[in-house]
Amino acid sequence: MTRTVTGPTDHVVVVGAGLAGLSATLHLLGAGRRVTVIERDARPGGRAGRLEFGGYLVDTGPTVLTMPDIVDEAFAAVGAALRDRVELIPVRPAYRARFADGSALDVHTDAEAMEAEVERFAGGAEAAGYRRLRDWLGRLYQAERGRFLDADFDSPFSLLTPDLVRLALLGGFGRWEARVARHLRDERLRRVFSFQSLYAGVSPERALAAYAVIAFMDTVAGVYFPRGGMYALPRAMADTAAEHGAVFRYGERATRLERRGDRITAVVTDQGRVPCDAVVLTPELPVAYRLLGRAPRRPVRLAHAPSAVVLHAGCDRTWPELAHHTLSFGNAWRSVFRELTRTGELMSDPSLLITRPTTTDPALAPPGRHLHYVLAPCPNTAIGPGGADWTDLAPRYRDGLLRELDRRGLAGIASAIEAEHLVTPADWSGQGFAAGTPFSVSHTFAQTGPFRPRNLVRGTANAVLAGCGTTPGVGVPPVLLSGKLAAARITGSPGPGPGPGRRPGSRPGSRPRAASGGPGAPVVTEVRP
Known part of the structure; x- marks a missing residue:
């Protein structure tokens, strides 16, 4: 059983309104907590921000959205649905790959379309190899989704489950490039299914094959784009959280944490003091550790992507x-x-x-x-x-x-x-x-799973970390999961998972009451420019 925050957790302060903080906020609200969000910028988004110039609306962060069901879990926590808040447009093709020799390949997430494209591009033998690779990627994702991607680790012993054996049998602890090469001989195709290792901050020849799950997200599960740009996603999450009782204090920077013994009692900002029962910290790890006044000891310095x-x-x-x-x-x-x-x-x-x-x-x-x-x-x-x-x-x-x-x-x-x-x-x-680097701590073996900076920090009983520097890691789906996992450390509940038959936009059974009070309590949103 994973560790959780002890003592009262009625009022949680979330520092940072990026995707991790917004995910944590929605999951906390769904569990009945009162939440105040402190954000240094004038609007939500964090890395997934918005820049406007010359009539252009520019996403400053990620441009690729995969696994919308993970986004929907955050909305579902408060009885909302992603489909009602954001229009997601499938991107077809997911990618177009252009090579130095002048050749080009459209990457389709539909199996039949992609098989036909691979056959056109490299012949029937490579199309058969693609079918085998696609099957392996699917099995890899199923092995990792619940136990490795969407799970907290308290120690390396947390890995010792039947799922670890399953992942090992799938070759997850081999090398990504070598595993792809088992299925594809064409070097250009190998690049299409291994370039994603750069997201993890490691070369394909050195990256664990377990991280090929990113290729599953990109090339099998589907790529989407929100109408209005990627910024539409954090904007919708923040609006939904505000409707369900979250208080947002924009344009306010957390400067220090007040502490009594091993508990954080308040977040002090450049504009005031916010008492709390627990805190979720989503800034970069050095900033979070500085606020906490302590950092975990590691035998080797963290390597960055x-x-x-x-x-x-x-x-x-x-x-x-x-x-x-x-x-x-x-x-x-x-x-x-x-x-x-x-x-x-x-x-x-x-x-x-x-x-x-x-x-x-x-x-x-x-x-x-x-x-x-x-x-x-x-x-x-x-x-x-x-x-x-x-x-x-x-x-x-x-x-x-x-x-x-x-x-x-x-x-x-x-x-x-x-x-x-x-x-x-x-x-x-x-x-x-x-x-x-916006890609944070790289995913070397020594910085993976239970060896990655944990979302609980020793010596502090009621603070939890979230974001790409902690578990499970870098990328939009992992960052959203990091917020969910941080909330679970506080509430003791993992929140709604994908479940059998869950589809993006499907609603859970009932809508929880607003965390700001009893049934029918008013929604309060505090915006500070």
């Missing part, structure tokens, strides 16, 4: 070869990962993610205009260029990136840009992200 340069470009035209998400692979592969994770060099032959959200939602740009998001992975500031270096490097890197895109078929992109915003590791550092 690579960072990224992101160019948001509003253009007066677009290019037909682009899909909603386009993977533009360079010729190099393993050497690129060595540069990103070991030598700290900028990619000599970059692989890029190009997202054109106006493919699915033209309203994100002015009429006749198009929004392009170019993500170029780069080393974090712990092993690569530091923040000061990026001051001079940024404009040169931006120009080189545009020349490379022009060479890869986006002819004239530099002259097509009418509004833009460039983000570098220096900017991520300025936002408080450790090692200048």
Whole structure:
């Protein structure tokens, strides 16, 4: 049985209104807790924020949404449904992969469509290999979903269950790239089903095969896009939480925690003091540990994932070869990962993610205009260029990136840009992200499962961590689960799970009463600019 917070937990303060904090808030409200959310920014979202310039509506964080049933669990906790709050549009194809040899492959999540595409691209033998790979990914997800992704760990002994044996028999403790290679001979196809390891901050040849579950989410379960952009998701979560009694204090920064013995008694902000019975901390780990006044001892310092340069470009035209998400692979592969994770060099032959959200939602740009998001992975500031270096490097890197895109078929992109915003590791550092990366702590074996920074901190009885630095990890679905797990540490209840036959948007049996009072109690939302 996992540990839970002891003592009173009637009023919980959640620090941070990102996806983890909002997920925790909804699950806490559903369990009858009163919740106050403290957010330093003027609106919710955290990493999944919103930037507006030149008439363009830009998502500043994740652009890929998978596993909407996990989002729906948070809404279901208060008797709401995702489908009533956000319109999710299936992205088809999920990706378009373009390779250095000029070939291209559309990645479909429908099995028959993808099998036909693989056969067209690489022949019948590879199509059969894809069928086997798809089956393995599905079994891997089923083995991990309930016991590893959606579970708290109090010690490594928590792993000792029949599910661990099942995962081992599936090859989950081998290497991701080698496991994919068992099914696919074509090196280009292997990239399509292993590039996701970069989300985990590890190269495919070194990443545990267990993390191929990310490829299941991307290439099997389906990719979606919320109408209004990814920011529509945290906005809807915050609105729903407010309707059910959560108090939001925007534009307010947590500065310290008051403590009596091993209990946090209040969160002190730059604008006042908020008493609490328990607290959920979602900032970056160094910030959370500083607030707590203590950090867990680890034999080796935490390693962080690579960072990224992101160019948001509003253009007066677009290019037909682009899909909603386009993977533009360079010729190099393993050497690129060595540069990103070991030598700290900028990619000599970059692989890029190009997202054109106006493919699915033209309203994100002015009429006749198009929004392009170019993500170029780069080393974090712990092993690569530091923040000061990026001051001079940024404009040169931006120009080189545009020349490379022009060479890869986006002819004239530099002259097509009418509004833009460039983000570098220096900017991520300025936002408080450790090692200048928004992807947090990498998923090496020593930072996985029970070895990852835990969401309970020794010496503090009523504080819980949530977010991508703690369990289960990085990415939209894991971060949402981290909020759910943090709430369960406080309430002792895991909340609604996927359950048999659960579909995104399906409602649970009954609507819980608002946490702000008895039946019919008014909803109070406090917004501080």
